[in-house]
Amino acid sequence: MTAAQDATAEDVPWGEVAPEAARKLLVAAVEAFAEQGYHATTTRDIAGRAGMSPAALYIHYKTKEELLHRISRIGHDKALEVLSAASGRGGSPGGRLAEAVRSFVRWHAGRHDTARVVQYELDALSEEHRAEIMALRRRSDAVVRGILRDGVESGEFDVPDVSGTTLAVLSLCIDVARWFNVQGRRTPEEVGELYADLVLRMVSARP
């Protein structure tokens, strides 16, 4: 799909980034970082992949780290949004937890290149940017922890270690980005369903 087609920010990868040249550069950066790692990628590689000159890149991003930060920020904002929407939709803790897992898994499977960059290159961020991203991650953790606590309080869940189980649930979903293969046997939706069931078992949810 090209940007010229009728499409929303949801359909076009990184549709939230404007102008078009800045968006193209971000897409190229994700590809390059996912393929060869952040440290082995130069801004020249990224500009080349986007069909632009290094000078054109510097109009939009001052450093390679600025590109990584932008990718990481948008990725983490989206992850938090997906979890918050699932958690805030009302209903039982079990239903909210299942929906949070389904949508978090779908995001990590569907956008696995982005997710890998976002997850594996945290150490390459500047100290200030890393602190900002870690704060977003703590908010995502808090959403899942909140659902687990609600389930324990209502007696629907049996969870002896809420913070450890929160960590495990998020870890299970995040690691989908590592192994998910678009040529594989399972669709993102199927993995989401399987994982929602496994996570409800982890918390011993009673229907």
Added chain:
Amino acid sequence: MTAAQDATAEDVPWGEVAPEAARKLLVAAVEAFAEQGYHATTTRDIAGRAGMSPAALYIHYKTKEELLHRISRIGHDKALEVLSAASGRGGSPGGRLAEAVRSFVRWHAGRHDTARVVQYELDALSEEHRAEIMALRRRSDAVVRGILRDGVESGEFDVPDVSGTTLAVLSLCIDVARWFNVQGRRTPEEVGELYADLVLRMVSARP
């Protein structure tokens, strides 16, 4: 601990690699790959970290890929050994599954630098080496799948999707290498215990 002290292959990192210069180079390569990624690391970097000349490195390893292959091969052999020992120790499927998870998690937490390199740089292996490593991974999968099947057959487990659940169990353990922090609140043993309990819940094990 130095190699000069009385120590077995278990105590010294990469103690199975000889001579000492080859072992030192492997340790340096794991550090460099974990820090900056495989593609951004040069054989000169690795030799420098080990306090050797590039010429000394070439005596032991012809290419950077040979180092990665050696690391990946030893890491995967060890992972398979750990899982096979847990599976082969006898007892109930629940006990064997818990022990497999405990020991696999301990390995990924305790050797998280090695595990990250082994897990994230598979694409950098040559086609032949990649095929060899994928065969080892299928054998690890088969060990866990075998325990799940035994548990289903004996009626101890309730697992609607054995291959999907195998994938999830291994993924949960592997991702420990990504988030585990030696300064964190949990020891490798504590994470192993927590995860063994969560995995028994996933398979609805009846004691």
